[in-house]
Amino acid sequence: MKFRVLIILFLATVSCKSPEARRPVSQSSGSYIDQSVERNKALLSQEEAYITKIMERDSTRDYIASNNGFWYFYNERNTDSTNTQTPEFGDILIFDYTISTLDGKPIYAEGEKATREYAVDQEELFTGLREGLKLMKEGETVTFLFPSYKAYGYYGDKAKIGTNLPITTKVTLHSIKSKTSNESNN
Template sequence: MMSKNIILIGSLCFLLASCGDEPKERQEIPQWSVEHSTRMNKQFTQEDEINIRLFLDRKKSWKTTETGSGLRYWVYEDQEGENAVEGDKVDVKFEVSMLSDSLIYKTEEDEVSTFKVDKSDIETGVMEGIKYLSEGDKAKLIIPSHLAHGLLGDYNKIPPLEVLVVDLELVKIY
């Protein structure tokens, strides 16, 4: 019992000694502005651009077209037909990889993924890219991070600020 009291008194003395009268320094919270966000977004976009160019240097046979948003696409099997448009329901097969060629997601051999163009919770880059395709087309999409999962990733397999490479087949348009 005596040793418990000694430990308790010792602990109290330690706590009192560590509670000095010195004022704690207030940590200043930096002010965030639109300029900060703009600068940061430009930096991320520049880094994506550099990484995409390095990737394309390794893929010389890919004849990509760049859109105003930064999406790059290459239709490597063109079936000639009407392109998918907003509101169309589509069946697609896909493989999603990182620039390192590491496979992240893919549809199974006998399955398709179905969604409505511009009306689904699909990456903005895929929604933009699908509109360059007609039924039966196969394409490669290089999707900058701001058109993919951005600053957060997908909380599963896609890390934050990751450029995605999507091999996409537009199986059917409804």
């Protein structure tokens, strides 16, 4: 009887021991990450230099540098002083767009990308386009020049856009349905 009690007490004591963290078998110095950062900085520098060269050659347009790391110009600007609304979180946008290489070679030509309905910041859209749409007003057409990290990045779109490809996107914003008017209709 005493033996059983001792075994039960021993097992209870051993089983209450807190788990110890396992140590990694090998430790990395982080050199791979450092090399990756350097490669990405060099890639961004090359892409920005190329975009700058394109803008310098094109004196017919007024390019604007966004605070988000891309450039754009207006094809058609909404000059109506009563229409100053730009998209905000949750607004429904109806737009269409084309995608080309920086050299102007079409990737997705007009008509290939259907007119799209998009809820601002609530649906998937590549980073640059998501940020670019927020700069637009209803009825405007804007051409954006995106470095690859603002476009489809390392993975591309798994169809026509390859790895680390900077792109030009021409966007026409047809309408903005305000979030507040959407909620009152429901």
